[in-house]
Amino acid sequence: MSNTEHHDYFGAKLGMWLFLFTELLLFGGLFLLYAVYFKRYPEEFAAGGRQLDWVLGTVNTLILLTSSLFAAMAVTAVQRSEQRRSMALIGGTVLCAAGFLVIKYVEWSAKISHGIYPGAERLKSGDPGESVFFGLYYLTTGLHGLHVLIGGILLVWIAVKVKNGAVTADNGILLENGALYWHLVDLIWIFIFPLYYLML
Amino acid sequence: MNPAQLPRSSFWNDTGKSGITAWIFSIDHKRIGLLYLFTTFSFFLVGVILGLLLRIELMAPGRTIMGAQTYNALFTVHGVVMIFLFILPGFPGAFGNLVMPIQIGARDVAFPRLNLLSWWLYVTGAAIVLTSLFTGGGPPDTGWTFYVPFSTRTVTNVTLAVFGVFVIGFSAILTGLNFVTTIHRLRAEGMTWGKLPLFVWSLYATAWVQILATPILAITLVLVMAERLLGTGLFDPGRGGDPLMYQHLFWIYSHPAVYIMILPAMGVISDIIPVFARKPVFGYKMIAFSSLAIAAAGSLVWGHHMFTSGMSDTAVLVFSFLTFIVAIPSAIKVFNWVATLYKGSISLEAPMLFALSFILLFSIGGLSGLILGAAATDVHVHDTHFVVGHFHYVMFGGTGFAFFGAMHYWLPKFYGRRYAEKPALVAWALMFTGFNILYFTMQVLGMQGMPRRYYDYLPEFSSLNLAATVGSWILAAGMVIMLVNLFRGLLKGEPAGNNPWGGATLEWTISSPPPTENFAAEPVVTHGPYDFSKTGAP
Ligand code: HEM
Secondary structure (H helix, E strand, O other), X not given: OOOXXXXXXXXXXXXXXXXXXXXXXXXXXXXXXHHHHHHHOHHHHHHHHHHOOHHHHHHHHHHHHHHHHHHHHHHHHHHOXXXXXXXXXXXXXXXXXXXXXXXXXXXXXXHHHOOOOOXXXXXXXXXXXXXXXXXXXXXXXXXXXXXXXXXXXXXXXXXXXHHOOOOOOOOOHHHHHHXXXXXXXXXXXXXXXXXXXXXX | OOOOOOOOOOOOOOOOOOOHHHHHOOOOHHHHHHHHHHHHHHHHHHHHHHHHHHHHHOOOOOOOOOOHXXXXXXXXXXXXXXXXXXXXXXHHHHHXXXXXXXXXXXXXXXXXXXXXXXXXXXHHHHHHHHHHHHOOOOOOOOOOOOOOOHHHHOOOOHHHHHHHHHHHHHHHHHHHHHHXXXXXXOOOEOOOHHHOOHHHHHHHXXXXXXXXXXXXXXXXXXXXXXXXXXOOOOOOHHXXXXXXXXXXXXXXXXXXXXXXXXXXXXXXXXXXXXXXXXXXXXXXXXXHXXXXXXXXHHOOOHHHHOOOOOOOHHHHHHHHHXXXXXXXXXXXXXXXXXXXXXXXXXXXXXXXXXXXXXXXXXXXXXXXXXXXXXXXXXXXXXXXXXXXXXXXXXXXXXXXXXXXXXXXXXXXXXXXXOOOHHHXXXXXXXXXXXXXXXXXXXXXXXXXXXXXXXXXXXXXXXXXXXXXXXXXXXXXXXXXXXXXXXXXXXHHOOEOOOOOOOOOOHXXXXXXXXXXXXXXXXXXXXXOOOOXXXXXXX
16 A cells, blocks of 8 residues: 555654654743743843853854754765765764763863752852752753763664665665754754853 | 454454564554553553542541541542543544544554554553552652642652653653654545544644643653752742742643543544434534644643632733633534534434533533633632532543543444443443532532542531542442443454444444454545445444
């Protein structure tokens, strides 16, 4: 029968886009909290933002943008049947993901060593606005970091599929969907970055 | 085929595999549907037993069989089981999977393996919830709503229970996106949007709500876990947080979620009524459209759960107004069903009785909902037994009775055998009577001021409470008869034949039980789902 699931390219794309919507909404809840609390504590949010390292944040933004570029190029490479090139490009994306997480780790450790982490004494007894800002910061970047990790693992798995010849020019939907997911991870960061690092 | 015979091969045996692993790892939508049916319905029965225990405690004032803490835990577990383990996954998971692909003329859903994953996630989540009852600080005692600040402070095992619900939410999202994709992509030739059975339309609207609302629940539950495990303090007023934000986030999901519960039920009713009135459904377009309208408007009314929370007066007015708007598409459906019955040649078989009682019980539930939706009256009955009566009328009298109706209507298709009609009618009569004694009394008690979620009450409420408890026994007796009858009939009853009710949707054109591939050749749809001129009378 023609209307079964096999190789329904459009159907697979549709499913993926729907899934991406749900991811946006998931983060949407956190952005909603951000909006409400920002209105309540504008000054504390600005002060909190100044404590974050905007240089590292910028570097991470560039890293993610580059990784998205690699992911897009990997898709094109498979479409041209250049499997090896595609695998190398996916490798580049995964390396960027790892770099991103390392920098995040450095940032978090620096903050934690200054006694700023959820549940810390300093936040408990200090300014309520600051506590809310950093609570949101850790949750949002933590959840995003988790997505970076999952996306990285996903891409490695897809690279193996490319190697095995399961992803080809005619049947590249897996890689395309993987890249879509990766762009989403990137996109969410594009919102997180200014909201947290660039608040005046 | 001779209608008095079972087909020699069907999805029960035609793959040659029937061991337990051939079921729990099957990607056939019919097998997955039955898996969902058995798991969700088992949890329903667990919930019923807990409900009966609650009612026994309330039989007389003071301590009857349990103390305050046990009562708190029991109503929480009753609520969590009924909502997250039965009613939310139940309809889409069981009947959505069983019937929807056949109704649109497809071989299966768009992503069969994802479908299996959904069931596994559901089972995993359910197992986690069950584990939370017996480990750590004991079963959660927050109510199914997990309101902060209590849920972040209580020593009971809230974290694990919340995590289980989170996993189940994932399963709902996957089911939702699977169904939307299926309905868009896999309709058979000629199955235009205007020829979709109304059950499919309702599942389509449901699936969108699952996709759009569940992520908000997920993030809310993550926040509760973070509060408990990390102490982020985002809902803690002492640390700059705002508990009201929890309520907003929770109801942004949970109010649309009640439409996940009711929409598929309305879909079944819209399918059953024309078949048993032997008349095309009245106002097909309006019923289909009102499902979408309910899904859309229902997403904007969450604030009506929070009238007494200290939210601003403007917000109260706006939410109250929007709530009344949701009543319009719901009423459209009720009027259309009634108009379908008008001058029909009605046959009162079991599925039809459940459908008719759905209309009545849902209307009572819906209208009492308006009393709660109007801010002025809500302030008086908020958090009383009136609310408990209201939502049982909608969820149990509505969705629950529709679920029973669907079991009587569709299960003969999938088992190939029929239950006995007489016991089904007796069971229905008992359940309907018991139900009203139980919950109408609760609404009256609420009007008189009896609050919800207490194991004790003032002596003047005694006699009505006793009546309610007796009602719950009548209801339970009816349920036992219904189950025994269904079970016996489906295993040993008379062969049902392909089309026992004379339905005109596609599932009645194939054998009962259907073969694994559903249709021997891709069907071409030429007539509408309620065009009975093309089907022989049963
Ligand atoms: C024989 C069947 C049932 C009985 C006897 C029953 C009885 C009860 C009772 C006595 C309460 C607690 C009232 C209070 O003190 O606040 C309750 C709460 C509740 N019930 Fe049921 N119920 C039944 C079926 C159902 C069904 C089918 C559903 C949903 C599909 C359901 C959903 C709920 C929910 C959500 C709550 C609220 C729990 C909370 O307060 O957190 N019940 N029920």
